[in-house]
Amino acid sequence: MKARSFFLCLALGVPGIAHCASPDAGQTLFQTQCVACHGASAEGNAALGAPALAGQPADYLRRQLQHFRDGQRGTQPGDTGGALMAPLAKTLTDTDAQAVADYLSGLAQPVVAASLQGDAGNGGKLYQAKCAACHGGKGEGNPAFSAPRLTQVGDQYLLRQVQHFRQGLRGYDGQDRYGKQMKMMAGTVNDAELQDILVHLEQLGAQ
Template sequence: MWVSILHHNRYVILILALFVIVSNSMAEGNPERGKQLFATCVACHGEKGAGNIQFKAPSIAGQESWYLRTQLMNFRKGVRGTSPLDTSGLTMRPMALTLPDEQAVEDVIAYIKTFPIVAHQPTLKGDAQHGKALFAVCQTCHGPNAQGNESLHAPKLSGLPDWYIVQQLKKFKAGIRGTHPQDQWGQTMRPMALTLQTEQDMKDVAAYILSLSGQAETISTE
């Protein structure tokens, strides 16, 4: 009887060990495989993830892995990119669905993390000093240098182009983003966007965030 129990326990331990090995291998992305998968993304985001204003595709170079993962999964699940008013999101969702599984998502992220950080030039007229005052509300989650905070699910904003920041603030205000019942952190963001009364306020905040580029040290639990 004891021999039988011992063999059974060894079998259970072996299965658990194999499960841990498989789980760890799934969690680690392969940038070489990611490079092949990223070929679909190049047309809009560029070869090095610098983004393209014409396609409303943001810069993804320098963004944190956890946030890239969250948003790719949101697009795949339909949490983001399903509103008929979200034209760029509707374009992005089919692209996210070309990734066959979560391992592919990890591989693409691993490749994106090899890109150099991009320095963006202003495309909008904003008052950075006024934006600094308005950003006082935002820094509670996003940090004083817009470096982001994974524990609060607040992404890094430093390094994003100003036009994209304004575009997303508009979407949050209009309810195009941040209203899906499964988008817990988007729902947290929407009331913050509503504190900005005018489009010029958004441009001012974006101008201030753009001025912070290069000052951010990202807070991450990775």
Template sequence: MALAVTLIVLALGSVLFHFLSPWYFTPIASNWHAIDTTIAITFWVTGFVFVAVSLFMAWSLIQYRARPGGRAAYQPENKKLEGWLLVVTAVGVAAMLAPGLYVWADVVQAPQDAQAVEVVAQQWNWAYRLPGKDGKLGTVNSRYVTDDNPFGMNPADPNGADDVLLATPELHVPLGKPVKLLLRSKDVLHDFAVAEIRVKMDMVPGLVTYVWFTPTKAGTYDILCEELCGVGHYAMRGKMVVDEPAAYSAWLDKQPTYASLRTHVAGDAAVGKTLYATCAACHGAGGEGNVALNAPKLSGQGAWYLERQLQHFKAGMRGTQDKDTFGKMMAPMAATLPDDTAIANVVAYIATLPDTPVAPTLKGDIASGARQFATCAACHGANGAGIAATHAPRLHGMSDWYMARQLKNFRDGVRGAHPQDPYGNQMALVAGMLNDDADIGNVLAYINSR
């Protein structure tokens, strides 16, 4: 009797929890209401079967409970009952499958006027490619992929010259217009998902999969990888911004094209030498850094990373947090560089400086650090040399005391919290794996040992 009551309470409690629970789907922001309807039908069918089976089991426990003088009847076959079970089961399965097949027919038939957007996944970053004014995407191939050409653009294809390349986790799409996402992965299996849009599709290396949707509500929505793709899977996040058409056009006009990136003029090291005089006061004439002045080593660091950090200081993405004492000192120094050309010039000069070795200042458990660095190595490289394609700077041979401070800042929310610093946001998530200063010391000790 107790077991029968338990089954009844479980069945009724599950139904009440479903209807009274505050947790349910996020509000939809696209045309895919049919997906919600299909899931709701599945809930109704499986819910009805669950309640019916639970109540039948409870009834059977009561009806056929052991009683004095009671005897069970052996009935190995019952064609009538089997027939009913076959029909009811077939109807239930069809009720769940038919709507899904109907919706899938729409999912695989993107409208002819849908705007094509290529989404490129790589541990643990998102990047995007949009057609230019010709409305056509140029061809790509893995054999063309380099640090300078992370999308693998075919330089001989004229259709790709005006393609818009976005090496950022943030994608903008226009409100009310169909969008077809072409999905490809450069390394392992990923999965592109936006809960509010109701799109989710695997990204398979060597294949191009796709989904389409029409945004119906302006706003910013999280992009997640919903396929376990490695130790940094949880940090693979992005943003989808749905703009009004006018705002989208204005945003698109400001984005770089493949042609503009290829013709990017390198900085002038001779001009940069003069500008560097201000930097040298703290960072040293040779960019070797100065721990007494809290100025890290610059020589040997990737030019792309130095440019980005100077731009972040100028834009207020770094050096504005109250607890970032030394970042606040750097911000006004970066402000002395009036524009991107000046930044490129000073970085070009730093690139000419000799990569002077710096003595390690930290000690730790190298073996423990090696295990923890496995996560870092996926982006920064096995030897900590840095990888431009994953937006990860060089670590080996740089100022370990400075890296220790930055890891603490990331971990404590002092750095990486600015909404326009996606790579800082990602690093803040990864730094959370370092529980205390000892863990930080261990990782840096291992990097110094490489």
């Protein structure tokens, strides 16, 4: 976990009274609110449709928590996972969201089992042509473009999220600039091509 040099003050709901938490507030928040779905080490849970979060860029994680909280994600009918996340995110302040994101970004990247089959060679070509400019040549993510890591997140989760972008369950809010970009890109590959890309990412993550 990254060392933190400041204290996080969490309001208790009583006017004029605040509780100053320790620098471990992000870990505490994760363990009390997130671990049941995302796993003790943030390794994800495929059975629950929960992605691995460990090792993702902090800025990306913080932004997604804020999007869930502010209605930019998780409000569309049919997004069952988002509907679970939104009320949890609404309990977080900006400081809380940053603390959780910082904690998760400092965790070791997990090993997530692959479940898809496809043509990894074709997927590699498609990935380089359509995805690498933002997400990195090896799926490592790119903070400069606010693009998350795509390896060892969970192939079924990634498959479902691209489908959500296509269906308008993500990227629907005008304030979600990066989501709108992904919504457009999700429509440039068919189902077979998408599966090939995900198999390629599985292989990258196993290296």
